[in-house]
Amino acid sequence: MFDKPAGHDQYLVKDEPYYELVGDEVALYEAAYSARMPMMLKGPTGCGKSRFVEYMVWKLKRPLITVACNEDMTASDLVGRFLLDKDGTKWQDGPLATSARIGAICYLDEVVEARQDTTVAIHPLTDHRRTLPLDKKGELIEAHPDFQLVISYNPGYQSMMKDLKQSTKQRFGAMDFDYPTEQTEVSIVSKESGVDADTAGKLVQIAHRARNLKGHGLDEGISTRLLVYAGQLISKGVNPEAACTMTMVTPLTDDPDMRDTLNAAVQTFFG
């Protein structure tokens, strides 16, 4: 509905990402986007939050700029900075400023890793102002009408030390994500790894058992990604038991008891 600004196209997701619908999440997100409501996607590691964002930006035909947050990230990393040029200093927009200018959906992945107060930089973009002040440059960006901010948040990491401030949280609508249903996950694993539905089903069963160990020795459940890894190795001719050990046991824990428990689950299905 607006002229496309320069740089717009390079951030488009060209091919439809593979995404299995879980419930009404697409409709809810579309409503939120139509209000340009900042969104917070909550859920465990590897349950598909990032994939969902990619699917939505493809569906909405909007550019996507993703930032993997970390605690060394400064506000300048998000907003922009002056770089030294042969003619002196030259301003370079950061990913947040670029997103605001070109009307991209800006996705701050694992935002809880960022310094709590770095996130203050996003405040003026997430209320009625929809502006981004570039204090160092003396410019006030008014966000493009298509701009939206999306953040991801893993409640499992939530602690006294690292949590979003209430004044940040209250700027977002939020949606919960979880691992896909059994049927959906079997379909994903089969499609992405090339194994048949029976093998994929066994992998999902093992994952379910491992996910029940969350909080009982494992910090997190097994992500769908690891099941796909297992399937890929099996497709390459690796013995299923070895493939599961390599992808669903060894990466997760070094505790001998936990390993025994996980290996027993593997043997139940592939022994």
Place this chain on the structure above:
Amino acid sequence: MFDKPAGHDQYLVKDEPYYELVGDEVALYEAAYSARMPMMLKGPTGCGKSRFVEYMVWKLKRPLITVACNEDMTASDLVGRFLLDKDGTKWQDGPLATSARIGAICYLDEVVEARQDTTVAIHPLTDHRRTLPLDKKGELIEAHPDFQLVISYNPGYQSMMKDLKQSTKQRFGAMDFDYPTEQTEVSIVSKESGVDADTAGKLVQIAHRARNLKGHGLDEGISTRLLVYAGQLISKGVNPEAACTMTMVTPLTDDPDMRDTLNAAVQTFFG
């Protein structure tokens, strides 16, 4: 009453911000401004402090420069710094120096986040001197007669680690802000989200119940902004229960009991 300095106009608030009068706060602020008294606005997250400032600068026809404070902010971020230019270094005023020069109202949002001693930089602007020394540049700015400093302060965050020093506090007059009255909040939610007064009333009722949980499991009450979000989703055709969950439950807490309590409140009105 003075010649407008360069840059003055770009900081004016052009359109009257939507603001519902609560009591005599406008008259009190006008008296404080006529004495150019530095002001501290106290109150919880999202209760309308920033909106009030925007309304007042619009009414007073003064430019507004807002700074979202954070703990990584240095005095240079406020006051200014030398930038490297092709001819060497060039001074660039920070937002506080610009405000002092052009006679803007400078609004330091969430000032308690700033390093306690960074706030020392504002001292000479908040007593009889009304000056800002640019030590690095060797210049002493005498504040424009229209200049005023305003800070916001959320008592809920107050702790031993982060509080203003008494020598800073005693430089400000102060006004308390709180969530709007029921009638006012219904009016705001209805007007800003497009839902009817009945739906807005239900949303406000839910918020009141949630606000009673402050200190009993919730760090903060629900801001008016979240009610507007809920109303916007309902206006877009989202089911009211889903809309409330997405805006008034999921963003606030991951505690299952608190979620049950909040969802029960939603169901009481939209179930």
Place this chain on the structure above:
Amino acid sequence: MFDKPAGHDQYLVKDEPYYELVGDEVALYEAAYSARMPMMLKGPTGCGKSRFVEYMVWKLKRPLITVACNEDMTASDLVGRFLLDKDGTKWQDGPLATSARIGAICYLDEVVEARQDTTVAIHPLTDHRRTLPLDKKGELIEAHPDFQLVISYNPGYQSMMKDLKQSTKQRFGAMDFDYPTEQTEVSIVSKESGVDADTAGKLVQIAHRARNLKGHGLDEGISTRLLVYAGQLISKGVNPEAACTMTMVTPLTDDPDMRDTLNAAVQTFFG
């Protein structure tokens, strides 16, 4: 008695600052200055230390350079640094070096905020050497005969973490300051705010009650500045009770009991 160096005049205090004599502090300071003894002014927030310094420099016809200290201040901020120029680097004196060169009185306000070891930089200026080594520039400034160093110090902030080292303290003569006497304070408030003596007297009475709460719920007493603020609002037509709340209650504390106590004191005189 010496040729005035460049830059001397811009630091002069041109108009006699308003200052009410308390005791023999002017004579004592003049004796200390005639010996160029470094001076430490002790006393609570807002009791008039900075005003006294301005009065003395006006009386002594010496330039004044004030530095508001903070914990991020480096020795370079006081002493000077190299700046990048189009021809390379160029030295720029800091406020301490400028003071030493031009024979100013250098006033380090709230010196206890500065990093303890940053204050080591002032040592060679505060003993028989009266020199300031600019290590980075390879220059040794011999202080102008008129130079004197003055620091302020609020004993209320004194703690294990932030205190001056004995080797620093023992370089200064010291004078205690306190709030003005009742009569003096009434005169100050009336003169500076425009209220009559009766109203000023009531404000001072309220302040005395609040000052008795120091250590019993308030970290500091009420400064004269806040009384002047209250008077100014009353002069602008604000209701005295509201004016007192806005200036003498709300800025100081968020504790409900303390607020009740302070409001009761206000009502005793203006209720």
Place this chain on the structure above:
Amino acid sequence: MFDKPAGHDQYLVKDEPYYELVGDEVALYEAAYSARMPMMLKGPTGCGKSRFVEYMVWKLKRPLITVACNEDMTASDLVGRFLLDKDGTKWQDGPLATSARIGAICYLDEVVEARQDTTVAIHPLTDHRRTLPLDKKGELIEAHPDFQLVISYNPGYQSMMKDLKQSTKQRFGAMDFDYPTEQTEVSIVSKESGVDADTAGKLVQIAHRARNLKGHGLDEGISTRLLVYAGQLISKGVNPEAACTMTMVTPLTDDPDMRDTLNAAVQTFFG
């Protein structure tokens, strides 16, 4: 299968590294590489993880870029940075960016030493995206089809303070490594140091005894490297007992009891 990019050849391992096969690790790794699965190699210090990687890149004829991780490493050290040039700033790829461009196997050695959140930088290269965003340069590298990421991880160092995040771990397949079997280790020590099989066998026996002390006074077992050191000294004519003390006792511990125990083991075989 692709055109070799510039710089490709300098990172090739030209000569076959000496590597004694332990089990099916080569086949498993080849399967993982054919799926370009990110790999995590787990095992104690000096058990041969780095040697295995060198062997595999030689076998796969891929370039290898190794980064020894440490806690002062920033994301820029991995990804790249702007350097000042006579014409201004010039971007320089870091080892991760170079690897992604030329299709190298990038080996992050002792990744657990890196700042936990620095490792976030590798996330987009380790999921379906296989991209590396150069935020500062505004470029998105799509990884060369041959690119693979490999990390090493010593479970013995695992602690609350230093461990990989689950969201990082779940991006990798993993293989366990341990010290070689007795027969293999004797063969390695003999070949690399020049001592005969009998002497090598004694050295391995001593190492086995020392490895049993892990957790009982020694933080780690003795690596094969130290056995080779001992053998090299013996080959140079050093008395075997002195050679063992110098390489297998003195470097490991200063505890007198532990030294006695280790020296007793040495004397059993060489006394």
Place this chain on the structure above:
Amino acid sequence: MFDKPAGHDQYLVKDEPYYELVGDEVALYEAAYSARMPMMLKGPTGCGKSRFVEYMVWKLKRPLITVACNEDMTASDLVGRFLLDKDGTKWQDGPLATSARIGAICYLDEVVEARQDTTVAIHPLTDHRRTLPLDKKGELIEAHPDFQLVISYNPGYQSMMKDLKQSTKQRFGAMDFDYPTEQTEVSIVSKESGVDADTAGKLVQIAHRARNLKGHGLDEGISTRLLVYAGQLISKGVNPEAACTMTMVTPLTDDPDMRDTLNAAVQTFFG
């Protein structure tokens, strides 16, 4: 005995500093200097260590370079650094390098304040090597034959957190300093302040009483400097009691009991 290098003369102490001999300290220091032994001067604040060094360099006709140490001091502050010039970078010697080149006595005052490991930089200058490696410049300075390193050390500050390492301590000969004897101190105070011997004697008596309070409420005794300050004020016509309060009570403590005790001592002699 050597050609004087450039810069040598500006660091000479031209006039004989006032110094009252205490014992054989001058002879001992001369012997130490003739062996170019690094020296550590120990003693409380203000007991005359710095004055002694100035006296000795005057007597030995050697240049003196003094560095007031602080915990923000880096090795580069001592050794030197590259500065940006119009032709690129230019090396600038720090005070330690300059001292080593020109054969100065380098006096590191309050060395215990410096970062423990910064002091490592002085090691190669304080053993048989007598060299200073400028790693960044790739130069190895061989110390001028007249060079000597002297450090001061206040045992009262010694703590677990801040102490010299044994490997540093064992590089120095050491001499203890203490306050001067009564007779010497009377002579100093009288000579430096202009008061008669009787008044000086009373000031010294007060100081003796205060010094007995060290460890019983006062962190340090009263330095001779403060007695001279008191005498100077008395010479300027200030009432002796007020002069003593201003210099020997108010600067030292804010504890009411300690102040009473000190004031009682003042009144005993001047009441």
Place this chain on the structure above:
Amino acid sequence: MFDKPAGHDQYLVKDEPYYELVGDEVALYEAAYSARMPMMLKGPTGCGKSRFVEYMVWKLKRPLITVACNEDMTASDLVGRFLLDKDGTKWQDGPLATSARIGAICYLDEVVEARQDTTVAIHPLTDHRRTLPLDKKGELIEAHPDFQLVISYNPGYQSMMKDLKQSTKQRFGAMDFDYPTEQTEVSIVSKESGVDADTAGKLVQIAHRARNLKGHGLDEGISTRLLVYAGQLISKGVNPEAACTMTMVTPLTDDPDMRDTLNAAVQTFFG
């Protein structure tokens, strides 16, 4: 056996350092060097580790580059960095890179002071790779065949906070050093200070008594260096008791009991 690279000669030790043989340490070191085995020299402060290295490089006719490690040392300080030049940036090798290029013996003194992970930078130089990657420059240095790395390590400083990682320790052969035998030490003290054997013998006896106090009030024994200092002062005509106090008592401790004990030992021999 190789062409001498540029810069080689300036790092040669020209004159034979004075070194008294203790046992077979020279032969052992020569064997280790002939295998280019990285070496760790362990022992207390001042027992002669650095002197031994100087002796060996003289004997082996290899250049020596010494780095005094400290906790502020970055990997760039060891490896190298880009410096700003008039034509942009210019790479400058650090001491480790220079050593690797020219085939020097690189001696990292007090390596335990360096940041634990800075030491990771030396890993690729201390295994079969013998390479040093200059990540920032994109160059991989293959170490000159003569290059060897030597580190010193004082077990007395070993603590949980500061110790080498096992993966670092296991890269080194190690040799223990201790104070010289009585006869050797008498010979050293006499030769280096000029006192006769009888006086030297007394000094050594005092040292032996003081060394027995290690762990019973003294952190370290007395180094041979301090005995030489004492002898030098006696040679200059200082009274032996005063000379011992100045060098063997005052520098070591401020504890009155320890001083009494040490002075008693002095008086036993020189009283």
